[in-house]
Amino acid sequence: xxxxxxxxxxxxxxxxxxxxxxxxxxxxxxxxxxxxxxxxxxxxxxxxxxxxxxxxxxxxxxxxxxxxxxxxxxxxxxxxxxxxxxxxxxxxxxxxxxxxxxxxxxxxxxxxxxxxxxxxxxxxxxxxxxxxxxxxxxxxxxxxxxxxxxxxxxxxxxxxxxxxxxxxxxxxxxxxxxxxxxxxxxxxxxxxxxxxxxxxxxxxxxxxxxxxxxxxxxxxxxxxxxxxxxxxxxxxxxxxxxxxxxxxxxxxxxxxxxxxxxxxxxxxxxxxxxxxxxxxxxxxxxxxxxxxxxxxxxxxxxxxxxxxxxxxxxxxxxxxxxxxxxxxxxxxxxxxxxxxxxxxxxxxxxxxxxxxxxxxxxxxxxxxxxxxxxxxxxxxxxxxxxxxxxxxxxxxxxxxxxxxxxxxxxxxxxxxxxxxxxxxxxxxxxxxxxxxxxxxxxxxxxxxxxxxxxxxxxxxxxxxxxxxxxxxxxxxxxxxxxxxxxxxxxxxxxxxxxxxxxxxxxxxxxxxxxxxxxxxxxxxxxxxxxxxxxxxxxxxxxxxxxxxxxxxxxxxxxxxxxxxxxxxxxxxxxxxxxxxxxxxxxxxxxxxxxxxxxxxxxxxxxxxxxxxxxxxxxxxxxxxxxxxxxxxxxxxxxxxxxxxxxxxxxxxxxxxxxxxxxxxxxxxxxxxxxxxxxxxxxxxxxxxxxxxxxxxxxxxxxxxxxxxxxxxxxxxxxxxxxxxxxxxxxxxxxxxxxxxxxxxxxxxxxxxxxxxxxxxxxxxxxxxxxxxxxxxxxxxxxxxxxxxxxxxxxxxxxxxxxxxxxxxxxxxxxxxxxxxxxxxxxxxxxxxxxxxxxxxxxxxx
DNA sequence: ATCTATGGCAAGCCGA
DNA sequence: TCGGCTTGCCAT
Numbered sequence: 001x002x003x004x005x006x007x008x009x010x011x012x013x014x015x016x017x018x019x020x021x022x023x024x025x026x027x028x029x030x031x032x033x034x035x036x037x038x039x040x041x042x043x044x045x046x047x048x049x050x051x052x053x054x055x056x057x058x059x060x061x062x063x064x065x066x067x068x069x070x071x072x073x074x075x076x077x078x079x080x081x082x083x084x085x086x087x088x089x090x091x092x093x094x095x096x097x098x099x100x101x102x103x104x105x106x107x108x109x110x111x112x113x114x115x116x117x118x119x120x121x122x123x124x125x126x127x128x129x130x131x132x133x134x135x136x137x138x139x140x141x142x143x144x145x146x147x148x149x150x151x152x153x154x155x156x157x158x159x160x161x162x163x164x165x166x167x168x169x170x171x172x173x174x175x176x177x178x179x180x181x182x183x184x185x186x187x188x189x190x191x192x193x194x195x196x197x198x199x200x201x202x203x204x205x206x207x208x209x210x211x212x213x214x215x216x217x218x219x220x221x222x223x224x225x226x227x228x229x230x231x232x233x234x235x236x237x238x239x240x241x242x243x244x245x246x247x248x249x250x251x252x253x254x255x256x257x258x259x260x261x262x263x264x265x266x267x268x269x270x271x272x273x274x275x276x277x278x279x280x281x282x283x284x285x286x287x288x289x290x291x292x293x294x295x296x297x298x299x300x301x302x303x304x305x306x307x308x309x310x311x312x313x314x315x316x317x318x319x320x321x322x323x324x325x326x327x328x329x330x331x332x333x334x335x336x337x338x339x340x341x342x343x344x345x346x347x348x349x350x351x352x353x354x355x356x357x358x359x360x361x362x363x364x365x366x367x368x369x370x371x372x373x374x375x376x377x378x379x380x381x382x383x384x385x386x387x388x389x390x391x392x393x394x395x396x397x398x399x400x401x402x403x404x405x406x407x408x409x410x411x412x413x414x415x416x417x418x419x420x421x422x423x424x425x426x427x428x429x430x431x432x433x434x435x436x437x438x439x440x441x442x443x444x445x446x447x448x449x450x451x452x453x454x455x456x457x458x459x460x461x462x463x464x465x466x467x468x469x470x471x472x473x474x475x476x477x478x479x480x481x482x483x484x485x486x487x488x489x490x491x492x493x494x495x496x497x498x499x500x501x502x503x504x505x506x507x508x509x510x511x512x513x514x515x516x517x518x519x520x521x522x523x524x525x526x527x528x529x530x531x532x533x534x535x536x537x538x539x540x541x542x543x544x545x546x547x548x549x550x551x552x553x554x555x556x557x558x559x560x561x562x563x564x565x566x567x568x569x570x571x572x573x574x575x576x577x578x579x580x581x582x583x584x585x586x587x588x589x590x591x592x593x594x595x596x597x598x599x600x601x602x603x604x605x606x607x608x609x610x611x612x613x614x615x616x617x618x619x620x621x622x623x624x625x626x627x628x629x630x631x632x633x634x635x636x637x638x639x640x641x642x643x644x645x646x647x648x649x650x651x652x653x654x655x656x657x658x659x660x661x662x663x664x665x666x667x668x669x670x671x672x673x674x675x676x677x678x679x680x681x682x683x684x685x686x687x688x689x690x691x692x693x694x695x696x697x698x699x700x701x702x703x704x705x706x707x708x709x710x711x712x713x714x715x716x717x718x719x720x721x722x723x724x725x726x727x728x729x730x731x732x733x734x735x736x737x738x739x740x741x742x743x744x745x746x747x748x749x750x751x752x753x754x755x756x757x758x759x760x761x762x763x764x765x766x767x768x769x770x771x772x773x774x775x776x777x778x779x780x781x782x783x784x785x786x787x788x789x790x791x792x793x794x795x796x797x798x799x800x801x802x803x804x805x806x807x808x809x810x811x812x813x814x815x816x817x818x819x820x821x822x823x824x825x826x827x828x829x830x831x832x833x834x835x836x837x838x839x840x841x842x843x844x845x
Numbered sequence: 846a847t848c849t850a851t852g853g854c855a856a857g858c859c860g861a
Numbered sequence: 862t863c864g865g866c867t868t869g870c871c872a873t
Contacts, residue, residue: 290846317846331846334847335847336848336849337849422847423847423848423849424849425848425849428849460851461851461852462851462852465850465851465852466850466851467850467851468851468852469850469851469852470850470851470852471852472852472853492850574849574850575849575850576849577849577850578849578850578851579849579850580849580850581849581850581851582848582849582850583848584847584848584849585849593849593850596850597850597851622852623851623852665853665854666852666853666854667852667853667854668853668854682853682854684854684855684856687855757858757859758857758858758859759858760856760857760858761856761857761858811856814855814856
C-alpha cells in the first residue's frame with residue numbers, strides 16, 4: 001500500500017482513469033480507477049466491450065482523503081506503455097470498493113449521478129434493445145443482467161473487397177508495421193458494415209400562452225401550456241389542446257389522421273404527454289434542452305405533479321430521459337460539423353423555419369403573428385406543424401440524420417445523445433482515447449506535449465495565426481474552356497498516414513529518427529513505430545477513399561448505408577488535422593499540424609512542377625486542387641501516376657468545366673460543368689449577407705451564363721445580361737424594391753456592447769433594434785442602407801423613402817462586376833452612360 | 846453555452 | 862484622404 005501510495009503521489013508517472021461497471025443484481029456500482037492524471041480524473045466506462053458509456057470530470061483534490069482508506073479502495077500496480085518516451089512504465093490502478101460509502105463530497109455527488117445514468121441506460125437497453133420491431137439490437141446482448149457485445153457478422157462482400165484492397169502493396173508505403181495497420185482497417189470495416197437500425201422515435205412541441213413580445217420564462221413557468229403536438233415514426237399523430245368544454249369546436253383542415261385531444265385542465269394534458277413520451281425510446285425536439293423540456297418540467301412542478309411521473313431528467317446543460325434518449329435538433333443543427341459537411345451549408349441560421357425551408361422545402365405556418373391571436377384551429381395546426389417539421393428533419397432523405405448519428409456513434413464510440421450535441425473535436429478525442437486504452441497506453445498530459453513543442457515552430461504567414469497553412473496558386477485571369485479540376489483525395493489525412501504523423505512520432509525520442517526530416521520544418525518523424533493518430537486517421541482514410549466512396553456511387557441495397565458512412569468519415573477526416581492545431585484539443589500538438597501543411601504545400605508544388613515539365617497549363621490551385629487547362633488523357637494519366645509514384649497520394653479528377661471564369665482574385669471564380677451546372681465560389685453574389693434582390697439577379701445572370709457553349713455565345717449572353725441589369729437598376733432607382741429584398745443580413749457574433757474597436761454597420765442597426773426587442777449573439781441582423789445618419793436602419797424600422805439608392809447601385813456594381821469583368825463588360829456602358837456621370841444622370845432623370 | 850485549422854476577399858471604421 | 866485594422870463570410 002505504501003509503495004503504491006507513493007506512486008500515486010508521483011506526478012511524473014501517475015495517470016488515473018476511472019471506469020464504472022454496473023452490477024445489475026445487487027444494484028451497486030463498481031468503479032475502477034486507472035491512469036491517475038494530476039488535477040483531473042475522467043470518469044469513463046470502457047467501450048472495449050461496447051457497453052453503454054458515461055463519463056464526467058472530477059477534481060482529484062477531493063480524493064486525497066481516500067489515500068489511507070483501504071476499506072474503501074484497493075490499489076494495484078499496472079504496467080502501461082508511455083508512447084512519448086517509447087517505454088513501459090508502472091502506474092497505479094485504484095479500485096473503489098464501495099463508492100456509495102464515501103460521503104459528503106463533490107466526488108460522491110458525481111458518482112451518484114453516474115450510477116443514476118447507468119440505471120437508466122440499463123433500463124433503456126432492457127426495454128428496447130431486443131424489441132424485434134425496432135431492430136436496434138445489434139450492439140449489445142443482455143442476459144442475467146449483464147451486457148455483452150454482439151458478435152459482428154463478417155459480411156462476405158466486405159471481406160472479399162478488403163482482401164483485394166489489402167494486397168495493394170503501394171498503399172502501405174511508408175507504414176512501418178503493416179499487419180497492425182491492416183487489422184485496424186478490418187476492424188473498422190466490420191464495425192461500420194453492421195446494418196443501421198430504424199429508430200423508433202417521437203417528436204413533440206409545446207405552445208405556451210404568452211405576453212406580447214415576451215418569451216415565456218422557463219424558470220418560473222407562470223403561463224399555461226395550451227397545446228402540445230406529437231409526431232411519431234410509427235404513424236402516431238396527436239395534437240393536445242387545453243380549452244374549456246364550451247369552446248370546443250370541430251377542428252378541420254388538420255392533416256390526415258391527426259388525433260385532436262381536448263383537455264379541461266392542464267394537469268391532465270401534461271400527464272397524458274408524459275405517458276406518450278415515456279413510450280418511445282427516442283424523443284426529438286427543436287430547442288427542447290432550453291425550452292420545451294424544462295418548461296414542461298417546471299410547469300408540472302407548479303401543478304403539483306409528482307416528480308417521479310416525469311419522464312425527464314435535467315442535466316447541467318441539457319435534458320435527457322429516464323428511459324430513453326432525447327435529441328435536441330437545435331443543438332445538432334447549430335453544430336458546424338453537421339451544418340457544413342452533412343448538409344453542405346444549405347442553411348445559414350438555426351431557426352426551425354429556415355432549416356426546414358432549406359432541407360425540407362417546408363416552412364412554419366403563420367409568420368409574424370402573436371400566438372394569443374391565433375384561433376384554436378390555427379393554434380392546433382401551427383403546433384402540430386412544428387412537431388411534424390421537427391420529426392421530418394430526422395426522417396428526410398431516408399432517415400439520413402438518424403443514420404448519421406448511428407454511424408458517428410459507432411466510430412466515435414459515444415452515445416447518440418452526446419453525438420447529437422457535442423462537436424467533432426470531442427468525437428476525435430474520444431476515438432483517440434479509446435485507442436490508447438486498447439493498446440494499454442497512457443494518455444499524455446498537456447504539459448508533456450507542450451514541453452515537446454516549445455520553441456520549435458517555423459513562422460506563420462499571418463501574424464495572428466500559429467503556423468503556415470495551405471498553398472493557394474495565383475489564378476490566371478480570363479475565361480478558359482475545357483478545364484479539368486483535379487484534387488488529392490483527403491490530402492491531409494493521406495499525409496498523416498504516409499509520413500507517420502502523430503503527437504508521439506513527430507519529434508520522437510529516437511536519435512536515429514532525426515535524419516527523417518520533414519520538409520520546410522525543423523521536425524522529423526519516427527521510423528520505428530506506427531504513430532497512433534497516424535494509423536487511426538490513415539485507416540479511416542483508406543476505408544473512405546478506397547472503399548466507401550466508390551461503393552456509395554454504385555446502386556445497391558446498401559447504397560444509402562455506404563453514402564452515410566462515407567459522409568460521416570468525411571466529417572471526421574476533415575477535422576482530424578485541424579484538431580492537432582487547436583488549443584482546446586487535449587492532444588494539441590502544433591509540430592504535427594505544421595508538418596501536415598508543410599508536406600501538403602510541398603506535394604502540390606512538386607505536382608505543379610511536374611505539370612509544367614509536361615507542358616500542362618496549371619490555371620489555378622488551392623491547397624489540394626489543381627485546375628488544368630485542356631489536358632489530354634495521357635497528360636492526366638501522367639500527373640496521376642507521378643503523384644502516386646513520388647508522393648503516394650491519390651490524385652483524382654474532381655470535375656470538368658465546360659468553361660471557367662477566373663478573376664485575378666484567389667478563391668473567387670465560377671465555372672460551368674458539362675451538364676450546364678454552374679459552380680460559384682466565393683463571389684459576393686452568393687454570400688449570405690448580400691441583399692436578396694442582388695442574389696436573385698445574380699442567379700438569373702448565372703442561368704444565362706450556363707447556356708454558353710462556346711466563345712461565340714458570349715455576345716448574345718452579354719446582350720441578355722445587359723438588359724437584366726439595367727432593368728434591375730431602374731427598379732432600384734425608382735425605389736420600387738421592397739425593404740426585405742434590399743436588406744443586408746449579417747450575423748452578430750457577440751453582444752453589441754462587446755464591439756469596442758470598431759462599430760460595423762450591422763451593429764449600428766442592432767443597437768437601434770435593441771430599443772424595440774431583444775438582440776442575442778448569433779442572431780442575423782437585417783438592415784438597409786439609408787440616406788441619413790448613421791447610414792443604416794433595421795428593416796422593420798425603415799421606410800422606403802429613406803433608402804440610399806446610390807449606395808445600392810454601388811454595391812450592385814461591385815457584386816456583378818465579379819462575373820462581368822472577366823467577360824470584359826462594363827457596368828456603366830451597360831447602362832448606356834458615360835462612366836463618371838452615368839449613375840447621377842440616371843438618378844435624376 | 847460552445848469552440849478543427851489557415852488563406853483570402855470585400856466592406857467599412859477610424860486615427861494619422 | 863490614406864492605410865491599417867476589424868469584421869464577417871467563404872474556400873479548402
